[in-house]
Amino acid sequence: MIDKHGDEEAMAINSPELKPRILSNSQWSRTLRSFERKHFYATLLVLVIVGSVLAVAIPYYRVYNKGSFNNEQEDTNSATQVEELENETPETFGSLNDEPNKDQPSPRLRSASSYRKHKSPENVGHMNVYIRKPTNEGTQRRPHQLRFPVARYNRRRLPFHGPFLSFTPRVPIFVDRLTRQTLIFSPSGVYILPPVINFYGKMFSVAELIASGYASLVSSGAPPVSPINMLSYYQSIPLLGPGIPMISPTTGSFDGGIRTNYKSFKTRKYSRSYSQIDDSYESDEQDEDEDEEYDNGYYKRRKSYPRYKYNTQKPKTLTTTTRSSDTCSSDCDTGCTKTCLRSNAKCRPKLKTISIVTARDQAPFISQTGDDAPVGLDVDLMQSIADLYQIKFVYQYAEFSQFISMVQNDINLISISTHTDTIVREEFVNFAHFFKTGVGFFTLSTYTETINGLSDLCGKTVAVLTSSIQEIDVQSQNTKCGSNPITIISVASSTDRLKAIEDGTADVALDDQAVIVAIVQESEGKLKEVGQPYDIQPFGILCNKNNKQLCCALVNAINYLIKKGTYEDILKKYSYSFKNNGICPSQINLNGTSCSSKCTPSDSECEQKLASTETQLPS
Numbered sequence: 218m219i220d221k222h223g224d225e226e227a228m229a230i231n232s233p234e235l236k237p238r239i240l241s242n243s244q245w246s247r248t249l250r251s252f253e254r255k256h257f258y259a260t261l262l263v264l265v266i267v268g269s270v271l272a273v274a275i276p277y278y279r280v281y282n283k284g285s286f287n288n289e290q291e292d293t294n295s296a297t298q299v300e301e302l303e304n305e306t307p308e309t310f311g312s313l314n315d316e317p318n319k320d321q322p323s324p325r326l327r328s329a330s331s332y333r334k335h336k337s338p339e340n341v342g343h344m345n346v347y348i349r350k351p352t353n354e355g356t357q358r359r360p361h362q363l364r365f366p367v368a369r370y371n372r373r374r375l376p377f378h379g380p381f382l383s384f385t386p387r388v389p390i391f392v393d394r395l396t397r398q399t400l401i402f403s404p405s406g407v408y409i410l411p412p413v414i415n416f417y418g419k420m421f422s423v424a425e426l427i428a429s430g431y432a433s434l435v436s437s438g439a440p441p442v443s444p445i446n447m448l449s450y451y452q453s454i455p456l457l458g459p460g461i462p463m464i465s466p467t468t469g470s471f472d473g474g475i476r477t478n479y480k481s482f483k484t485r486k487y488s489r490s491y492s493q494i495d496d497s498y499e500s501d502e503q504d505e506d507e508d509e510e511y512d513n514g515y516y517k518r519r520k521s522y523p524r525y526k527y528n529t530q531k532p533k534t535l536t537t538t539t540r541s542s543d544t545c546s547s548d549c550d551t552g553c554t555k556t557c558l559r560s561n562a563k564c565r566p567k568l569k570t571i572s573i574v575t576a577r578d579q580a581p582f583i584s585q586t587g588d589d590a591p592v593g594l595d596v597d598l599m600q601s602i603a604d605l606y607q608i609k610f611v612y613q614y615a616e617f618s619q620f621i622s623m624v625q626n627d628i629n630l631i632s633i634s635t636h637t638d639t640i641v642r643e644e645f646v647n648f649a650h651f652f653k654t655g656v657g658f659f660t661l662s663t664y665t666e667t668i669n670g671l672s673d674l675c676g677k678t679v680a681v682l683t684s685s686i687q688e689i690d691v692q693s694q695n696t697k698c699g700s701n702p703i704t705i706i707s708v709a710s711s712t713d714r715l716k717a718i719e720d721g722t723a724d725v726a727l728d729d730q731a732v733i734v735a736i737v738q739e740s741e742g743k744l745k746e747v748g749q750p751y752d753i754q755p756f757g758i759l760c761n762k763n764n765k766q767l768c769c770a771l772v773n774a775i776n777y778l779i780k781k782g783t784y785e786d787i788l789k790k791y792s793y794s795f796k797n798n799g800i801c802p803s804q805i806n807l808n809g810t811s812c813s814s815k816c817t818p819s820d821s822e823c824e825q826k827l828a829s830t831e832t833q834l835p836s
Contacts, residue, residue, distance in 0.1 A: 338368035339406065341464060342453040346423060348413070348432045351482050359587070360438050365423070365475060366456045368409045368464055369447075375400070375407060376469030384428035388443045392422040398470055399423040403447040411462040411471035415479045429484040435613035438588070442570050442611055446627035553777055553816035558770075559606060564814070566770045570609045573599065574623050574632045577614050578711045581735040581791045582635055585614065594791045595633045598651060601783055602774040616709050618684035621645050624759045631767065632759035635729050637686045639754070643806050648757025649771040650800045655750030656687055657730035659737060661718060668725055668747040672697075678704040680714045680723035687727035690752075718744065729756075731798060755800055755807075768805050769812035775803035776816040785826070795826050 344367050347360035370376070377400070382392040389402035397412035397420040412420040413432075426432035427440065434441050434450050462471040558564050575595065577585045585591040591612050599610050615623060620632040625645050638648040658668050667673060671690060675698035681688040688707055695703040706723050708714045715736065717723040728736070730750040737744050760768035778784040779802065785795050795801075801823035805812065818826075 337374075337466075337469065338370050338409070338464060339374075340369045340453055341455045342367050342369070342451055343456045344408075344410075344434075344447075344450045344452060345436075346410070346432055346434065347436050347438060348426065348477075348479070349430070349438065350479055351431065360433060360436060362436070363475060363477070364456060365410050366461055366463075366471065367451055368469075368471070369405075369451065370407045370409060370469075372402075372407055374469075382422075382424075384425050385440075388441055389445065390424045390427065390441070392424045393470075396470055397422045397474070401445055401447060403445050405446070405448055408447050408451060409470065412474040413479070414474040414476045415481065416477070417481070419481070420474055421482050421484060425484045426482060429482065431482050431484070435615075437585070437612060437614045439572075439611055439613050442572055444629065446630065448626040449623045449630065553780060553814070555605060558773060558777065558816070563766070564770065564773060565606050566608055566767050568608070568629060570611060571767075572611050572613055572627075572630050574613050574615050574620055574630060575634050576617055576710070579635050579732065580739070582732065583633070585612070594652075594787060594793075597787050597790065598775075598778075598784075599633060601778055601787070602771065605774050605777060606770065617682050617711075618709065620759060621684075624761055628761045628764045629767070630761065631771070635732060635756060636759055637729070637754045638757045638807055639686060640807065645762070647760045647762050647765070647768045647805050648755070648807075649760060649768050649775065649805055650755040650757050650803045651775055652731070652756040652798055653753055653800050654729045654731040654756070654798055655753040656690065656727055657733045657746055657750045658725050658727055658748040659718070659733045659744050659746050660725045661721075662743055662745045664724065664745075664747075666724070670748055670751060673748070674698075674703050674725065676701040676703070677724040678706060678722070680706045680708060680717040680726040682711065682714060682728075683707045683709055686752075686754075691727065731793065734792075757806075760805075765805075769814070772803045772805055772812050773814040773816050775800075776814065776818060779803065779818055779826070780816060780822070796828070799826065801826050 343364050345362050346365050347362055349360050377393045377396070377398075380394045381400070382394055384390070384392070391400045391402070392398070393400065399410040399412070399422045401408045401410070410423045412422050413426065414420055423432055427434075430438075430440075433439060434445075460476060462473040462475065464470070465472045575583050575591070577583075577591075579593070581593050583591050583593040583595040590596075603610050617634065620634065620636065621642060622645075624630050624632050633651075636642070636648070638650065642648070660668065666677075671694040674691060674694055679691050681691055688705070691703060691705055695705065706717055708717060711728070711732075714723075714726050714728070718726050725747070730746075733746050737746050758768075758771050760771065775784065778787075779799075785799065788795060788799055793799075802817045
């Protein structure tokens, strides 16, 4: 049987019309198979490259992020460590200023592994840092104010992995080694500042500049003391503009630093290094000049050494002569002696170093120029108190209008200047009385119009200090002037007020009469005191309302100085008399808040001193 279908297919294949089409389909099939093979090999090559990169990168990632692969138990331990650091109280930090006990550890930085999930700060604001320009001859000039962006973090959410450096072991300020950013630990959180970049592009941390004397948190250049209450310096308004480092959303830290034209800073070597998870400290005997080692760009920690050595031997018994326990009671209410005031923990200040915020231009009470130490009646009084308690006062400077808010926000900060005690101010701070005076008036010597009191100020231009009691008095009087109002010039400093009188901007100025006396004497006849003083009230040392022990310690010390005659000697030194300007006894606030002490002078003692016919207030 003849296969007709097979013959027909063979004839179709050999047909001249279909043969080119079949050849074309065969060539396309070969091209497709070739493309598939190339695509397969290219994909395989990419997978090999990616696998090789991952094989190298993963071990390094695990080394660098040591601790991030911890199990649940390790995370719990880390959280416990963070809670320990969170619970550091101001008193704990404050103890760093007590006796220089070498067995007392500094605040420790915990592992950062539990923080890495949280990169955003609680708030980004700014603060002023005062930096001295370095000079070739090694001298230091007056500090220049720079504004730094500041990120405030909760202690549980620090973005840094460490290692950390400490240039000031007794003050809770640290530096992130890799980024040179400064971490300031405060009861209100951890504050991060970007580094300073000099003319040559080298980065310096603010912490190392502070330790080397080139930078300070206050305009006086004084070093910070623990505890640091950053609420006194930090402002929640962020800085915007070109050249301002911004927070990186990836790392949570600042990108870059504050660029300056400053040349090289001669900074000292750091004293201690802290790893990210190890709580042990390097030995004090470790060579400070030796740099850390790096291995392929990653920090290689040194071997940790125990910081402290404890003496296991029993102390030798010492035979000492002690006073009777009846001499100094636990309530500070028996015996007005140095021993009682110094030795009883309830009588003396808790801290060995206390910061005082004050002004530079309130002579004869306090004045300060250049790098010189402050001088004046206030300084002499505080030095006598320091000698009594065997403590130290450190001065910092600000505008008069800032004193109350700064003391209100810092439990261990005090202020002494020419602050008059008032009921309104007592709502915010306490006053430890140390002087009394009234309010007076002064003008140019050539001024001819009559000024007897506040009612004579209507229609005149008057200069007063911002936030002063005199400003309130003039504003109150202005409401009574009707169509002849007072032009009030409120200035930030005593220097600005004096300038307003001297250049004729203001007709008359108000101040405490005790201050006016000194201003007129120093003017060499250019100024004169006019009118009669009014509203004689006490000056007070400003204390935080939550630290009555410190305020009572000041009151007890002033009363001790009154009883011993030292207080009166200080008044005489500045030509003031006990009768016109002395207080007796010292007390807290106008209502006379009591402090347990037998140092308070009796009524008969006070009457005798206040009736004294010593030198009258100079005129």
